[in-house]
Amino acid sequence: MRKLTEDESAVSISIGFILTFSITVLILVTILTSFYSMMDQAEQRVMRDEFEIHGSDLAVKITTIDTIAGAAMDSGATVGEISYEVSLPEKIAGKHYAIEIDNTTKEIIISSEERDETRVKIPFSTDDTTVLSTTLYSPKGEFLITYDPDTNTIEMS
């Protein structure tokens, strides 16, 4: 009677190799898939962080224009021009994105490739002016936020 560990009856080198190779490939594929999934999640998180930063910056500028215009109106002054030039990166995490200003919900919505995972909504507030709804795309790079004293509106273009 041979010991179980020393008994090599019915052991095939070919089958052993195939089994070992298959298991190795399976594990490698699983690990790689997990890493790609993690990378994708990290990319989306970074996108949302970036979008929040740029969205907040835009919201601050819109509110600043509203404050300056409101203060001018309260004092009976005439506003000739209020404008901000805004430079935004064409791509974030290697992808283009869209900036939507929604006057109904008072939100700046930024997303990449219309994916929900990358979408962020940044609220803005105006007391004395109206912000025109618009959608802009990042390849433009240079944007302009202007106040129109005739219509008392703020527009981003």
Added chain:
Amino acid sequence: MRRFDDSAQLLLIAGFAVGVGIVVITIMLNNVIYASNIASESSIDTSRYDMANAVQMTTEACEDAYQYSITNGSHSSIDNDAFEQYMENYTDKVSQNFGIAGLTFSCQNYNTSTAHFTHSGLADGEDDWTVVENINTTDSFALSINDTSLLGNESNKVMIKATSTSGTMLWSMEFYNSSSGKINITVSNQSSTIENFQGDREINITDNRIDNGASGSSDFHFSDLTLGQEYSISIINGSQAVGTYSISGNLSTGQTFIQARYWVVNPTITLSSREMTINRTVPITLPGGVL
């Protein structure tokens, strides 16, 4: 020992797996670190405070320039050259100060003109506004209508009223341009008209006189009807009159107040930087809050 001899290939494969894993982890971390660095970019915007400062400084500069340029202490006469010279010096100095912070500042069009009885003093200013609130006593209150041709007619009367803190109108005075070019004045208490006057230019409410009349010759009943009350003084339909006013007294807090308006100036200030441009006027009534 043969069993362990077979394990060498497993060790080899495991070594490959670890190697590939390290490469993948390195690539992933590299991406995360790179992206995080981009995310750290942000900016702090202070332009609203810069603009508020510029407006406040310009207002004070105009008030100072006015004091510097009134000739012989008379509010009816301003040395416009002196006023402009003062404002040009102010603009130069402030431009230098803003320049240090990377901002370009300019101030233009500081010509003085006669004021309307609107909030800002300009023709298109707010018509209905409160001059002083929480008044305990009014020591002096006088106004002058510089040009009766610019005064509204009977259907566009200007009203000055004293209203208690509870909202009750204590006293009011309406004035308008009569067909004869005179100023028609109607004084009312809470419920009805109590006096009617006619005048050419000067109305001194607390001294109870019109134009060059003797003190007390035209009773406006202002002091009697506001006695013992805490009230505010408002102007209604102020765009229908051009002129000056001065008022002084004590607030319910015990503080004194002095306010006067003889002129209005409406300079245009521009503040710009690499990324923003702000251009607005600053209506300033002179001499302002303090004589």
